[in-house]
Amino acid sequence: MMDATIVGTVLDALTRASSQNTAVLKPAEQQLKSWETQPGFYTVLQTIFSNHALDDNVRWLAVVYFKNGIDRYWRKSAPNAIAEAEKVKIRGQLITNFQEPVGPIATQLAVLIGKVARVDCPRNWPELIPTLLTAIRKAGHLEQQRALLTYHHVIKTLAGKRLAPDKKLFQELTENTFSLLLELWNAHLDEFIHHAQMKDHHNMTILLELSTLALKVLRKQLVYGMLEPDKNASAMMLIELVFQRIRPILEIRGELSSTNGLREKLEKKVLLLMKTLLDTQDTFPLSYVSFIGRSLELSVTYIFTEAGRGLLFERFIVFNMNLIKSIVKCDYCRVSKVMENSKDLVAYDAQKAKNEFFTDSTLWEMCHRLLSQYFLLTQEDLEMWESDPEGFTIDEGGESWKFTLRPCTEVLFLAMFHAYREVFTKVLLQIVQSVQGVIEPTNMDMLLQKEAVYNAMGLAAFELFDEVNFDQWFTNHLLGELNNKHPRYKVIRRRVIWLIGQWLGVKLSPSLHPTVYQAVLPLLAQDEDLVVRITAAQTLKIAVDDFEFKKDNFLPYLESSFALLFQLLKQVSECDTKMHILHVLSFIIERVEAQIRPYASSLAQYLPVLWEESVEHNMLRCAILSTLVHLVQGLGSLSVELYHFLIPIIKFSTDVSQPPHVYLLDDGIDLWYETIQNAPLMTKELMQLFGNMTPLLELGSENLKTCFQIITAYVLLGPNEFMQSYSCAVYAGCVSLLESVRPEGIVIVLKLVETILKVFPTEGPQIFRQLLPKILQRVLDKEEYPTVMSMYLSVFARIVIKNQSFFFSFLQQYCHTTKQQPDELLSKLLVVWSEKMDWITQAERRKLSALALMALLPSNSSVVVEKFPDVVYAVVEVLHDVCREENGTQVDYLVMGDREDVEDEFETEHDKRKRKLSMKDPVHCTSLRDFCILQFTEFERIHGTPTFTRLMESIDFEIREQLQNFFK
Template sequence: MDPVSTQSMVLEVLQRASSQNADILKPAEAKLREWEIQPGFYSMLYNILSNHSIDLNVRWIAVLYLKIGVDRYWRKSAPNAISEDEKRTIRQALGSNYQEPVNQIAIQLAVLVSKVARMDCPRDWPELFPMLLQAVESSDPIVQHRSLLTLHHVVKAISSKRLPGDRRLFQEFTSNIYSFILNLWNNFTECFINSVMQNASVDTINSNLEKALLTLRILRKLTVHGFYKPHLNQNCMSFMKVVFDRARACLMCRKQLSSKAAYLVETCEKLIIHLTKILLSVLDVHPLSFVEFIQPTLDFTFSYIFTSEGTEFIFERLTIQCFNLIKGILLCPQYRPAKILEMTKEQDTLKAYQIKSDFFQPNTLTVMCKKLVSHYFILTQEDLELWDADPETFANDEGGECWKYSLRPSMETVFVTLFHEFRDTLAPVLLEMIRETHVIVSPEDLQGILRKDAVYNAVGLAAFDMYDEVDFDQWFTNTLTQELKIKHNNYRVIRRRVSWLIGSWTGIKLSPELRPALYSCVANLLNPEEDMAVRLTASTALRHAIDDFEFNSDQFKPYLDSLFNLLFTLLHEAQEGETKMHVLNVMTLLVERVGQTVSPHTDGLIHYLPLLWRESEEHNMLRCAIVATLVQLVKALGKVSAELNPFLLPVIQLGTDTTQSAIVYLLEDCLELWLTVLENSTTMTNELVQLFNNMPTLIEYNSENLRWCLLVTLAHVLLSPDVVMETQGRQIVTVCNSILSDMRTEGIVMVVGLMETFIRASPMKGCETVKLILPKIFENIYQTDELPTVLSMYLCVVSRVLLATHEVFTQTLRDLAHRNYDNEENILSKILDVWVKKMPNVSQIEHRKLLGLALTNLLTTQSQSVLRRFRGIMVNILEALNDVMKTDESSINMDSLVLSEGQSPSHFHEDSDSYYDTEHDQRKKQLIVVDPVHTIVLKDYLQSQIYILRNQLGQAHYEQLLQQIDADTVTQLREYIVL
């Protein structure tokens, strides 16, 4: 750093940076950013943070800036990298600093050491581990704790490296220190258990507990990532075997600690959870090393979550872990032998399968199933209180991998897994439960209602496996619909569950004739007077019903008006963003499935969406749902309505502006909305022109949405070719030119297809617009070994340029020749050599005719390159003629690709089976009407060009040229033209 910028100055700026006053804070932060690249700055930061007499906030900021500096400037290859001398000084200081009194800063220092170690160990910092292990044995409690904390973070950081060399080094390191860490953990754990049993002081218990937890965390990383095959290491297996006893002992300690400080109970729970995490991690990463522990794991989990003796010791997070262990063992692929057991060569797999089979006996499975349904599935008092206080949160479905962290999803996934694995054993058990709860329960019997709710939950979860066991049509008609009619407050539990059950079974086993009854039930459940959680569940049931393969829109039509309005009312009344998003998604799906039928019912939603958009500024996922709804609304309406138009374009503008943070969430949905608006617009407006200014930057923004960007650009070109070419057309071409070389086949085809559309939409202006990219396209024809699809697209562009304007074609050859220090005839020769050779590989008949037309056009250019390849050119033109010439009903030979009078262009469109429902489709149809492929008769054009060629060359030279062609080709040509 500059000599004047002394340590005192840095300290002063850090003090200002800790101020709450923005006027003081902002200049200080700017000054610190300025110093980031100054030599010596990070050494001074370390000196300040290690001075315990300095204010805590200042030291906190110093360590945070030091962490940022390590992230940005520690690597040797980083711009403005920290010098080796300064790094050496910082490493020496960090490696000996284990006396930090403030825990939060000690954690940050440990993380800081781990970041440096990940980059520098062992090559540049070989002394770190010896210093750490020496400090771990210190008699000073603070030094021992801080060194353990640092070792934990360092091991965590280094174990995450995945390159083979790094993994080998970590395995060597593990083999050297594993027994040492294991002994430490055993000692600390023994001390913790003894201190609890002896009723020692809280501080003593806490000190031993924290050290036991830190060493256990280190052991977990070493065990999971430090061995290629853990079961081959004796120490590792000894550790795994003792995990179960330690967990039981710690559960006893937790019970005794309940009368002491709450934070002790919390830390003890962390220790227990970490023991189960080790089991889960080894099961996940080293399943064959876990085979020996399948039996003790199943015994442990069963005793604590399925027996009355065990449940008094357990707590929620451990229950989740136990469920996850059971599920992991059941679903582990390595524990599933081949269909014929004897064919499995892997003995460990057979052993694991046998252990599972021996454990999951019918009696055990019955106990587990009944316990899950009658105990775990029962709604608790806390559940009912949450329902009363916040029905929206209660009703929200948890998705993704929530089963790993939440109790109800974890136990439900275990139930589904068990049922699927052991269906034959468990189906009769569940059927018996259904029979026991078959009668209508009294509304006053809340416990009976909750038991029935649990059974119904089980039947819904096992729907796929109970398909042949349950007559759902009869159950729905005779029982479920009757239960929905009971309006007692307690019965909201049943109404909600029946609604969910109907949704679960709808796509599995519900007769089409009963769909109207289902819609009627859902309409009653969506009534504004109904409980909010019931209404939300009903909306989910409706989503399942309309998303089903057998959904019949005509059958649904009588209920459309009421259900759409009820959903809209629910959307309006919902308070939470997640809830609104859920209801909006149902409405979006509904609009998508019924199409234009919904048009008369959308006014309220159209007027509400702008308000919802303003309210959802901080809820990006809700905004995504709004955009998705707008897409379906525009499609359903078939046009951009006057009410929606002022709202649509600002939404698209926000979601496609690369300077806005919202683009991360909204881009793909907004591009689809943009395309939908264009497809349903009749004219180009000033607002759309303004919006198109975003496109060049968007194409460069990322490759993931390139397809959408090109489709939107294509739609703009078709809507108003002249406007696009006069505004952003050339900039679009410039961007496409810059990215073409880095694209895969699909991207190249789309970009080149867009260039072709420019020319098709306005031949003269189009050629001028795409002129910049033409040299690359021309060059790629003969310089790269392109796939037939790509080469075909390149040749189509060349052909369209030729048919539109010889001037641009010649200019492109001239530019290419100048760039490659060549001449135009040589460039044309190279292109024609590939063209003549590869044209037979072009599969699409329209493309073959286009290339044939272009070759025919070249015949009269008086180019020697063309005349020297006369035979090959005429053979290819003949093959194109053979492809397109067909005999009609009157035995007249005609060009099958030319539009005849009264014939629709849809006959030649790639989507000929679809209806032209949008304005965009009509514009695509108009392209066909003016396309040379569909307006020029190839046979007649060839005849005309041959006459001109004969006149240009004279009869004698022309006859010599014809002699290049073999007799068979001449004979076939004379069937079409006069030579």
């Protein structure tokens, strides 16, 4: 027998843990936590929550601690797992009776039994299901309810297991128990309807709960425990009964007052019946074909005819609309041209059922009802418009159509329009004509009808492409609608400007885009309704982001639109709305580029204030960072005026020790890159900011490419001061990444190394001296990836051309380390270099390697003499790549003359620095043809004419002839 002292100690701790006094509660919680891994603790908890005489709060807390312990310690593999002997006792005790009197405790018990079942059933707990089924069959309502509740949670967890053996076991369980549950559900529902006729609310509540639990189990078993429900008579009977039961329950609900709690339970019951239909249709569309006609009849009758009057509630309408949409859009029910198998025949039956139901008159009525009833703004919508205009404008998006009436209505309308375009087009265009004339602002019903029709016209823009002359409609009608400034007409002004946005990218002539800009401006003004202003801002974003956008057409409206949007940004208060307006401003800045400079100061002054106000809103801060990226791009070198604000923001956003960095890092790095690109000169603040880079490189995120672009930009911005301070950090970052990244990452690292070698031809090789042996070894091992090999050879080419003394000293040191002969090593390198020239695809890099090989020719080395023909073959190929004949002379087109040193108005400061560096690059300032002539002459001087003549004669005649043509 269990020690009563231990039970008393745990009971005392639980009693204190349920106290409202923090001073008492906290030590008790710590004490209970320390017992979690003690043998026997969960047996004690079970003893306590099984004792109905104890305080309910203490018992509830004991169950919760027990349930949480199952998650942590029940599995055998868990650290401090509960002993198997204790688990056997616990399992036996859990199902000894189902008489728990307290509802919340019973629910927690059912959940924890489900958690144990997920791990142990059926292998280690074969008696669970039989015991539950025995209890479910008993007559007592309490015991049956508790057993059904437990069975529901057990089935719920077992249905979620996805391994093949588990799925097979669940299918067997379904096969053995489905009929029993179906009979039970049906019997309880019959009894419920009988008691409803006598207005016996007490028994109605009990029976409704029992039948609902049974149906929840049936739904899980139907969806997850059957392969082909159409071959199971019980499954088909369930679907048949669902159709029969919906109307009686709706009628019983309609007789209850809105304050009666039973009314809400009945709504949940109806929704569960609808979910059963929806899940079956979605999971088994081919098995559901025989019910298509019944489903459409049910849903369309209720929501599109007078038969549903007084019986409907919003979520029931949503479920019916989703069922219609699901049937209409079902991919499995599309008929192929050639029917090859039984699935095609079933699909044919499905299509036939839909065609028979959706007659022209039915479609006509559905379209009319959608537009005249479900599309209308409700009184609640209009009240929200006035009380919370920003909340009204938020687009719910995502899967809101599954749960909310307005998006659900729009999704159904589009599905029907796409499937039955001909009829829906006729109805819609006919109704448009009927509301097209002038409407008195006092006639609210007609205004709402017009708003609904315009909404439909916007949603169906793509479907109506060939049916509507939008240019004409826009010019002759819609612009006039926008000019009506009556306060009540705002519902039309808002819908019309939204409608124009929907059609902009579909069918509006580019010549009319300036008219759209002109139409938007008055709707952004401060005296306009806030909902209209926010909608107009979204349309302006669509217009500016359009493929046909022309900057020159927008510039006359830039100042006004920017000022009005900025004013709107300051006036709205919701985080989401501010984000939307910032995105519009960002699009405009991105599109007009440098033209934004005269108007950006006001935004630049406001963003620091908004940043401070948005401490709790990381997504708004992301929008601010994104806006700043475009602002810096637009301001160019003038962005230095923002440094007092920009640099602290970049520092905060890219500091991996700051918790918000998980949201802000990507945009923060982009902003850093734009800032350093547009910096005219290095500053102390920019230098200090680089302290954030080392942790970012260690993080190894997908931002590595941008990080290396930032480092490159630093090297070009302030070469000497930057490398004096950070050369060690740069070297360490390169070394660590070369060992861990994929080929594309290696290329990114080596491009930085190459840039440093360009800027520092003397000091650069020394910085990377310890890295070069690894690179050389990979070259000699014939690196597999052509792009990587190209970069490796480019690194050595830069050293050979600009610092040949270092190159040969490096080879000597490498030979000393690897016990090789220098001539042998150089020979291997030249062989690989000649062989892999074809791997180098960029003309600039091919030329770089050719220059390096020619630079080696005059060296006093027997290896170079030996490899002379290989070098010539490789170089002649490159001469063909880079030379063009002009006026009878071969000219190297990669050489930049003064004519190419012309600034581009869209160049960043970084671009200018890169261009200036390129002007000094041997690739762009040395003619390969002239350099070859020079190097051959030098080779002949050093090695003698006989040697030179002999080597040239050893080359193929055709190659010699090509070489002579280049040297003419």
